[in-house]
Amino acid sequence: EVQLVESGGGLVQPGESLRLSCAASGFTFSSYYMSWVRQAPGKQRELVAFISSGAITTYADSVSGRFTIARDNTKDTVFLQMNSLKPEDTAVYYCAAARTSPSAPNYWGQGTQVTVSS
Numbered sequence: 001e002v003q004l005v006e007s008g009g010g011l012v013q014p015g016e017s018l019r020l021s022c023a024a025s026g027f028t029f030s031s032y033y034m035s036w037v038r039q040a041p042g043k044q045r046e047l048v049a050f051i052s053s054g055a056i057t058t059y060a061d062s063v064s065g066r067f068t069i070a071r072d073n074t075k076d077t078v079f080l081q082m083n084s085l086k087p088e089d090t091a092v093y094y095c096a097a098a099r100t101s102p103s104a105p106n107y108w109g110q111g112t113q114v115t116v117s118s
Contacts, residue, residue, distance in 0.1 A: 002026035002107050004095045009112030012085055016116075020080040022095030022109055029076040033098040035105065036069060036080045038091035038114075048093070049080065050102040058102075063089075085116045 008020040020036065035050035049059045049069040057069050068081040078095060093112050096105035 002097075004097060004107055004109035006093065006095050006109045006112040009093060009114045011115045011117065013118050014086055014116055016085055017081070017083045018085065018114060020082070020093055020095075020112060020114075022078045022080075024076045024078070024095075024097060027097065027107065029097075030073040031099070032106075033100075033102045034069075034071055034078040035096040035098065035102045036078075037094045037096055037105075038089075039094070040088075040091040043091075046091075047102060050098075051078065082114070085114075087116050087118075090115050090117070 003025045005023045008018060012018055031053055033050050033052055036048045037045055038048050039045045048063055049067055051057050051069045051071050066084045071078045093114050095109035097107040098105045
């Protein structure tokens with residue numbers, strides 16, 4: 001059974017940091033693109049960042065320079081370090097796994113809420 005389990009979300013103030021984790025199981029993690037996707041209330045889903053099997057990273061313009069995606073293939077885990085958080089970063093963050101294209105994930109996690117508010 002495939003599982004993607006996110007953790008690390010919470011409530012923080014603007015300017016603070018959070019680190020999200022996503023533990024994967026049930027598929028060959030090292031062969032997949034791993035992504036973080038967020039969805040805010042009333043807004044379209046946004047691909048925030050993804051990392052290839054070869055650890056090449058790509059970021060949305062909205063988070064570039066503030067967020068860092070990384071993967072640990074020995075632990076089948078992907079991370080999202082989020083610094084200098086802004087209220088507009090508030091959303092549910094989902095971990096996703098894609099075999100061929102980050103825009104077409106094969107598997108999704110259940111999501112973790114990130115709220116940035118003073």
